[in-house]
Amino acid sequence: MARIGVLNISDGRDYVHGGIAEFIRTNEDKLVASLEAAGHEVVRVAEPVSSNTLATSLAREIEAARVDLTVLHYCVWAFPHFTMLAAGQLTGPLLLLANIDPVQPGMVGMLAAGGALDQVGRRHTRLWGDPQDADLVAAIGVRAGAAGAVAKLRGQTFGRIGGRPMGMNTAVANTDQWQRLFGVDVEEIDQWEIVRRAEAADQAEKTKARQWLERHANVHYDGAKLTEELLERQIGSYLAMRELIDEWNLDFTGIKGQPELTQYFATMDVAEAFLNDPYDWNGPKETHVCATEADMDGALTMQILKHLAGTPVLFADVRHYHGDRDIWDLCNSGQHATWYAARSDDPAENLAKVHLYPEVFFFPAGGASVHHVAAPGEMTLARLTRDDGRYRLQLMLGEFENYDEATTETLMKMSTPEWPHAFARLDAPAEVFLSRFGANHIHAVPGDRRAELRAVCELLDITLDEFTRG
Known part of the structure; x- marks a missing residue:
């Protein structure tokens, strides 16, 4: 199976992030548990990205772990420039994942971030749904498996x-x-x-x-x-x-x-x-x-x-x-x-x-x-x-x-x-x-x-x- 990095992108306003950090962590736990149950190795970081400096430093941690695929996880509204800063530190394939919730606009955050990546020509894949949905986890696994196969070729x-x-x-x-x-x-x-x-x-x-x-x-x-x-x-x-x-x-x-x-x-x-x-x-x-x-x-x-x-x-x-x-x-x-x-x-x-x-x-x-x-x-x-x-x-x-x-x-x-x-x-x-x-x-x-x-x-x-x- 593949090695997958998970990076949660949050709101950059302190007073907003403070109120949604637990919601983000709960959803990340569900996603990580689902991926691990499917047999993947998951690399996660200590906290969500809620500032420009964290976008860079946390992405560098994921990059250093040599993952096959990085999942940028949006379960709330997320400042799009955090994605751009993180993507600048990540050389491997990116998958943007929106957690569909009628209260928290994660889908909006993913679309804003994806559009920004499109503007600079950074290729990526987008998925959305419940992190415990088996079909969604399988779709992530397909992308991660492909990324792993391609990554293994390099240097052979x-x-x-x-x-x-x-x-x-x-x-x-x-x-x-x-x-x-x-x-x-x-x-x-x-x-x-x-x-x-x-x-x-x-x-x-x-x-x-x-x-x-x-x-x-x-x-x-x-x-x-x-x-x-x-x-x-x-x-x-x-x-x-x-x-x-x-x-x-x-x-x-x-x-x-x-x-x-x-x-x-x-x-x-x-x-x-x-x-x-x-x-x-x-x-x-x-x-x-x-x-x-x-x-x-x-x-x-x-x-x-x-x-x-x-x-x-x-x-x-x-x-x-x-x-x-x-x-x-x-x-x-x-x-x-x-x-x-x-x-x-x-x-x-x-x-x-x-x-x-x-x-x-x-x-x-x-x-x-x-x-x-x-x-x-x-x-x-x-x-x-x-x-x-x-x-x-x-x-x-x-x-x-x-x-x-x-x-x-x-x-x-x-x-x-x-x-x-x-x-x-x-x-x-x-x-x-x-x-x-x-x-x-x-x-x-x-x-x-x-x-x-x-x-x-x-x-x-x-x-x-x-x-x-x-």
Whole structure:
């Protein structure tokens, strides 16, 4: 959840403030209790803003606490210049909240303050209602969650392992633009580091991991494209990536993979899948976003979704549209986190549904493809793309579906059955999606996260391109 600062704005006349201070504090207590009950951390100050000096000093306290969002709370008439002075000390997003009361004109105070902020071009959001109203608290939470996701990006480092894959321009972003818009740095690392470190990785650890996979997943050795040696090479690649992440302090990553590694070393499917999982053979761990094909905009989208949802993020190609069923086969090598097989935090439950198949002819170096069918449920699907150099977030709701075994086999065999699949019904007509969507890769998390992502677009000042059947 988010870290929220609360700053109450009051009347600047001593004789008025003295009569309403308790009313302000009572309403602040209700607001803070509601936010904390929703799981947020709340930073509050000792008293309401009732003078120009307090506007500055109390706002500085909130700023020093490094909150994700500051709520300027108006439950009485408030001198508008107090808001302006406070806003001058606050660098993060602002939410103006009016407590609706027929006696105390908090709404008037919010409108006066909001108008003043408009005049100087300071962007903000406005909400109003009872501080104990669940819908209002949820709306504040949406804004705070979005602000937190954006704030977490700033100062992070993306590790790009290799360069542009197979001429894929949509996978390569402008590092200057990333610094300016998102505050993210890019560290360029050669793919040789994976080869070198994988070969030097601890043999006992690689054997331990292989045996763990053999116990919990379904491993289909063929003696050629998938052998114990090749699987351990893939495990070594995962260990190499973990070293690079720790050594370079990388917050999220992408691996080029194709064509060099997939042609001469091994596919990165195992490494990418388990980096995106909340566990490996050593137990629970923090999920790390890793995008296949060194997809920068894909990885950035995934990192935002991870910050919002707190779950692994699915990465897939938009592989095929089954027009007779109005469903999409979202499928891309072994990139899907194994967590999506059952959406369980118990790896054994997920891996029971995972098959490690020998790789297909696209990848002559061989290794395992991490195959499974994504579990059903509501999903938010999104992708940062660029239109004439300007970022936009393409967004839609969808549903992952499961079918009987025969139907699933038939659908998978129409594309690449060895790869992971997510069968998705999208809230967008096929003709609209195929005409407008700006990449071959798409990303998803469980549930409906559209409200937070709309707020993310506002905070980053990027275009929202939302797809719906309406």
